[in-house]
Amino acid sequence: MISPICLFVFSFIFSCSYASHVQDFCVADYAAPQGPAGYSCKDPAKVTVDDFVHSGLGVPANTSNRYKFGFTSAFSFNFSGLNGLGVSLGRTDVEVGGVVPIHSHPGATELVVIEEGSSIIGGFIASNNKVYQKPLNKGDTMVLPQGLYHFFVNQGKTPAIIYAAFSSESPTVQLLDTSLFKNGLASVIIAKTTLLDVAQVHKIKKLFGGTN
Amino acid sequence: MISPICLFVFSFIFSCSYASHVQDFCVADYAAPQGPAGYSCKDPAKVTVDDFVHSGLGVPANTSNRYKFGFTSAFSFNFSGLNGLGVSLGRTDVEVGGVVPIHSHPGATELVVIEEGSSIIGGFIASNNKVYQKPLNKGDTMVLPQGLYHFFVNQGKTPAIIYAAFSSESPTVQLLDTSLFKNGLASVIIAKTTLLDVAQVHKIKKLFGGTN
Amino acid sequence: MISPICLFVFSFIFSCSYASHVQDFCVADYAAPQGPAGYSCKDPAKVTVDDFVHSGLGVPANTSNRYKFGFTSAFSFNFSGLNGLGVSLGRTDVEVGGVVPIHSHPGATELVVIEEGSSIIGGFIASNNKVYQKPLNKGDTMVLPQGLYHFFVNQGKTPAIIYAAFSSESPTVQLLDTSLFKNGLASVIIAKTTLLDVAQVHKIKKLFGGTN
Amino acid sequence: MISPICLFVFSFIFSCSYASHVQDFCVADYAAPQGPAGYSCKDPAKVTVDDFVHSGLGVPANTSNRYKFGFTSAFSFNFSGLNGLGVSLGRTDVEVGGVVPIHSHPGATELVVIEEGSSIIGGFIASNNKVYQKPLNKGDTMVLPQGLYHFFVNQGKTPAIIYAAFSSESPTVQLLDTSLFKNGLASVIIAKTTLLDVAQVHKIKKLFGGTN
Amino acid sequence: MISPICLFVFSFIFSCSYASHVQDFCVADYAAPQGPAGYSCKDPAKVTVDDFVHSGLGVPANTSNRYKFGFTSAFSFNFSGLNGLGVSLGRTDVEVGGVVPIHSHPGATELVVIEEGSSIIGGFIASNNKVYQKPLNKGDTMVLPQGLYHFFVNQGKTPAIIYAAFSSESPTVQLLDTSLFKNGLASVIIAKTTLLDVAQVHKIKKLFGGTN
Amino acid sequence: MISPICLFVFSFIFSCSYASHVQDFCVADYAAPQGPAGYSCKDPAKVTVDDFVHSGLGVPANTSNRYKFGFTSAFSFNFSGLNGLGVSLGRTDVEVGGVVPIHSHPGATELVVIEEGSSIIGGFIASNNKVYQKPLNKGDTMVLPQGLYHFFVNQGKTPAIIYAAFSSESPTVQLLDTSLFKNGLASVIIAKTTLLDVAQVHKIKKLFGGTN
Known part of the structure; x- marks a missing residue:
């Protein structure tokens, strides 16, 4: 046990020597050990606003593949500020006639919002084999409960852009x-x-x- | 203890009498008691795809107020399928020169993506009083760690649309x-x-x- | 707020009127509402030892299907005492030459122990497509991390009995x-x-x- | 899915019809079903400040028993506002020469502060049988990690008053x-x-x- | 995988070579990396009872500031034994006529008990702007749900001492x-x-x- | 923030340079720091199937002690693949007339299945002192809720083998x-x-x- 004499009242009138006890966030230090709860925390003194801002979701993903879709992630492995915070984002682009192939996210729920496009069938399959599917249009949101198979089919006449929020900072x-x-x-x-x-x-x- | 004789192998070759044991999701039954973990679950037999789809984020929120901003939520209180799943979405509209007033979300982290607009200052204040702020443009994301004060200022020349993901299905x-x-x-x-x-x-x- | 006058010291020397505040367990009351955290709790006064004991894993499951396997569960939907406690068990029988078909458990890790049999290939596929597989013999355990595809193939000369523990009382x-x-x-x-x-x-x- | 038209901006400029979506707390409704996560929530409209305030820790507990100690609790079963919030308090009185008998709190850590008294031996036993004990005086705090045996012995010359915080709203x-x-x-x-x-x-x- | 031959039965009859597998606690090693779940664990062989005992709450905090209040913390950053255990304590001193200024604890609930003083107004503001406030006297407890604004005003005739328990070992x-x-x-x-x-x-x- | 250009679509058509972002599991690296959530993760590139397979539960534990019982564990300290996954297994052998002495697992629920033997009394004691006990036979399962005292007595005519699943990868x-x-x-x-x-x-x- 260390001897604590840094009283709270000091922390807002004077400066205080416990610089490292800010626990509001734990920005990922990719060079230090990783544990079950995420990456080690970067020294708070070296954290800058750039750790909390990420660019890249504004650009369409490469869709030149069999499915005609692409995905760009803003997860904790490439967005250090998300570490330990339990949420992340991704962007999916789907060409006309393209699909997002059947997949699941072990341990994370996905919540999408259609940012561009129409007549995009979103669907998931429950563990009792029941299919829940519906055409989605701009502004619609759909939740894909954790770990279940899901897919999208762009049956509209324009490319689709879908934003996806996840209930984990590091969904797989x-x-x-x-x-x-x-x-x-x-x-x-x-x-x-x-x-x-x-x-x-x-x-x-x-x-x-x-x-x- | 009930006597279980519904073996797993039957559940995919024959039908099985335990209709209610699907645990993939717990769609909110707004009429039943609520607990610390969320709403009671709707009878799975009455759940439809409409419980997992929500419309409303495609429409601009009313911004005719002092701050020139509006917010539309897709939270578990108005999107039953989110109950218990730990994620939700919102849409913020900010007029030119408008702001999102200082606020916090007790117990939820927010992760925004700029869907329309430019030169939108996003900022939050850590508990050691340090301010983290930066102008954001279309496609940029910013994370606002849980419980901390944050705000946005639209300094751009066009209205801003900001999508926000939360690490809780019922952020306050x-x-x-x-x-x-x-x-x-x-x-x-x-x-x-x-x-x-x-x-x-x-x-x-x-x-x-x-x-x- | 109720007026509490039931002091702790009374609770072990005299009897106390707060019969319902035993929080050691929450045995499932299948007739009451269910929530995201599980079933409602049965009145503690009506709980008996039979709520904590379950029979059925001693009997081979029916394996007369294409895969030559069967599964018997001791999950919270058929074993009331497990409600809220985060662990459950199952028994898998696999005939000679039979398989457990590819499947996953959304949100639950599985940990198996081979109770009878030999040369049973256990395998799972990580999200980077890497396959982890190995022949298992009596007494071996293998962990199948949450949400990932896995399977078993009985390549031995005797039927296999596999016990499986899950990190959830209601794995799907x-x-x-x-x-x-x-x-x-x-x-x-x-x-x-x-x-x-x-x-x-x-x-x-x-x-x-x-x-x- | 219900049709949500209660936009956020209305909620602070006008009144809004979703009175029940306050999720800041879940005051216990002792008459409704209980679940693994705690009691059902009282109708927010009926919640008053008295649900968040509890009296009783100011009064010494009855210590006329073999151990010469008494305990008064402010747990969720008698302090409705604590439901779901993960913390509770208790007060222990120990006469001169008295003890708190060996006990444990399944699943809750206890953190005590000596409010009155001196030379009070606080001790716990780790699962490798090692004993951690020390005399405590007014203002000292000691942590008793979750689930481990612990005890107190008042070897001082005055009665002891010990406040105890728990990492659960319903420690047993x-x-x-x-x-x-x-x-x-x-x-x-x-x-x-x-x-x-x-x-x-x-x-x-x-x-x-x-x-x- | 290491080869385990340290059977349980040996661990209490003979000594066992796996000295480091005590998981009852994880005392903070302030020199090692920190992660989202807290500090790294100190080598159990070097842990002593002093890691679990903390002195300092017996002494009044410095109250010579505008608000006439002071705060002393026993949090994991200065009380190593609390690491990972989900509870902490603090002491607030408020002079006659003094206040605890409006603040919140992102992600932690606070539960106070009035240790000295009377007519101390305790209050918090819910996210629907409703104020819950009440004068508190010696022995009264009040819960301040996580993340919400709260404050105290000492309207009594004597200085106030308030103990506060938190539902986190590192509340901010x-x-x-x-x-x-x-x-x-x-x-x-x-x-x-x-x-x-x-x-x-x-x-x-x-x-x-x-x-x- | 690093610049992420490893798009998802590449990860399954081409190879990708972010080898270390597999988050499906966190195999224990016993040489790196440990935290409240478990061991640090081994470099995924060095993980093999042997990290997920453990041998040893097939062999009877040494029972030559006063109680005539033995225990063999497959916990995260000796089964690296379990780290962070919330489940573990053990095997208990009890000779005729032997017992498993009274013990508890702080913070973990145990779920046993009788693999060999009959007339084995399983029992636990709730915190209100009520005893729940029953003779168990081959194939029976019994749950011992977290943190409570429990015991077994082999009153049958043959040695007992009991498999135990735990709701923690590192039960103590x-x-x-x-x-x-x-x-x-x-x-x-x-x-x-x-x-x-x-x-x-x-x-x-x-x-x-x-x-x-």
Whole structure:
């Protein structure tokens, strides 16, 4: 136990020597150890407003892929000020006719708002296999409860921009396709545990460079 | 203890009688008791996709007030699907020259993204009185750590639209002005506990209909 | 505020009138409202030891299905004493050559121990698509981090019995196959968001009674 | 989903019809169902300042018992405003030569401050059996980490008054003596699971009215 | 994975080599990295009872300031044993006629008990602007829900001593006055976001050495 | 703030340079600092499937002690993959006529399943001194709510094997006997705070090597 003589009243009339006890935030220090609750905190004396501001969501993501969609994240791994604060943002761009492939966020709920576009089908599948889906238009919001499969289909006539808020500062993304097909998981195991035909598995593995 | 004989394997090959044990979500039943963790859950059999979709953020909020700003919320009290999921959204409109008055969200972090506008000063004040502020432009995000005072000033040439994500499905908002001046808190107490002049207190109370 | 005169010292020397303030547990009252944190609590006066004991994991689950596996749960929906306590158990039986199909538990970590069997491949897929898999034998434990896809394949010569502990009293289970194929999600949407061939989708939908 | 038209800006300039969405607190409604997170919330319209104020800690607790100590609680079961807020208070009185018997608080940390008295030994036992103890005097604080056995011995020349803060609004108290001896737990089981002599068990059971 | 052969039964009959796995507490090591959940843990072998005991709340805080109040904290930054345990204490002294200025604790609930004094008005303001206030006397407790503005006014005839428990081991304090006036936040911005007159802002800034 | 240009879409079509942002798990790095939320995370690039698999629960624990029981743990201190995931497992062996001595787990709920054996009395004591006990047989499960005293007595004709799941990855164990008798806590203090006779205290201290 250290000897505390820095009384509160001093902290607002005089200056106080406990510079490091500001606990309002814990800006990520990417060079220090990480723990289950997030990154270590940067020395508060070195924190600047730039730790709390992030640019990048104003630019469309690259959509030149099979699904015609792209995603840009503002998560704690690239936005240091979010560390430990339990919220993050992302931007999804979906071309006309494009989709956001089926995926889930283990342990995070997603809440989207349609920023541009119309007739964008948003959908998720509950654990009892029931599908909840609806066409969304500009200004609509939809919640995708944590850990459940969801997807979007842009059936409108213009590209879609979707902002997504997450209930975690470091949500992860598990894509059905890349989880199954972009690695070395044996095709026979995939086939047995999904009932997909081996030929189908091989075909999609080729698209993603999967092996075995 | 009830006698469980509804085995998992049945739940996807046959139908199962435990209709109510879907725990993926807890849509708010506004008519049932509320607890510290949120609203009671609506009967899952009555839940529809409309519980997970909310419209309203596409429309500008009324900004005809002193500050020239307006706010529209998609919180669990008006968006039933958010109940218990730890995230919510809001939309703030700020006219040219307008401001978002100083306020805080007890227990929730806010993460904004500038959807329209430029030269919008975003700022917050840490508990050691240090101010973190910066002009924000379209696509910029800024995090306002939980419980701290913050504000926005639209110094740009166009109206601003700001989306805000919160780390709670039911964030509350404590505005400095209305907390002090839009109630019956005695002016002499306000003066003593804030060092404001009594005349100043009376003047602003008049604007908000405060008494005493 | 009620007038409290039930002092602590009385509670162990005399009897006390606040019968309902036992907070050690909150046994589920299935007839009362449910909230985000779980079921309402049964009146403590009506709680018996049977609320804390559950039978059923001693009996093999029915494995007469395509995957040759079965699952029996001891979750809060069928084991009232678990309500609010953050842990539950299940038993999985897998025939020789059988599998546990790919699935995930939104928001719950699973920790298994092999109770009978050998050469049982346990595997999970991280969100960066990396596969972690290994043959497990009697007495081995494996952890499947929350929300990630996982599966088991019984490559041994005897039926397997696997006990699974969960970091939630009410874990849900999202199966890839039934999520995609045991409902009315349009085949064309499935095809676009998973890259599966429509013919493949139709073929598996038939197995589960899926439509569209 | 209900149709929300109650915009934020109205809430501080005009009155708004969503009277019940104040989420700053959840005062206990003792007549409604209780859940794992606490009591149901009282209708905010019926909440008064008296829900947030509690009297009773100013009065010494009855200490006429074997240990010469008494305890008065301000917990959520008798102080409605604490519901869901994660903190509570108690007052312990210990006569000269008296003790607070060995006990623990399942799931709550206790933090005491000596309000009157001197030479009061405070002690707790860690799970590796190490004892942490020290004489405490007026103004000293000591923390008793959650769930661990602890005790106090008043070796001073004046009665002691100890205030205790808890990291839970509804801490429970498990006393070693009454847990073992003030019920019908078979003496032979107590003896086998504690190594106490049966005669000793019988002797103390008599003090507390225990049976078997 | 390390090879564990330290069985539980050994841990209480023989000594065991896993000295560092005591998880009962995590005493702060102020020299190691800090994370969102608190300080790193001190080596358990170096922890002593002095880490769990803190002196300092027995001494009146310096009250020679404008408000005639002082505050002494026993928080995790100066009381290492509190780290990670979710509770802390403070002592407030208020001279006759003095006040505790309006402030809030972002993310922590405060629960006070009047240890000396009478006719001390305690008050807080809810987010719907409603004021809850009441005169408090010795032995009274009052809860100030997390993040809300609160204040005290000593209208009695003797100095007041108030103990405060917090639902966090590291509560922060945001004072209205110093947040607005003891930094370089532009007076014109303060004026626009609070409706205070610029002259008033300048006047109070002078008291605190604020600039701009 | 670092400049993020690693867009999501790249992460599954190309490789991406942010190797360390996998947040699915936080495998313990025993050499780095520990915090209140657990161990620091091992570099994800060095994590292998062996971090998620643990062997040792297949082997009976040593039961050659007074109680005729043994315990083997798979907790985060010896099973690195469990770090931060909120669940763990243990195996208890109890000889015929043996017992699991009275103990509690501060802050963790235990959920057992009888894997071998019959007529095993499982029991726990609530904080109001009520005993909940029942004979358990193979396949039965029983929940022991967090922090409460519990015990097992093998009254069957065969050795018992009990698997236990915990609602924490690092549960601690506080044994009544070793807490009181396997250290230097003064016998007179034990006697006063438990009402045990000093002679009884001395007698059991001898068994455990306790002093004073």
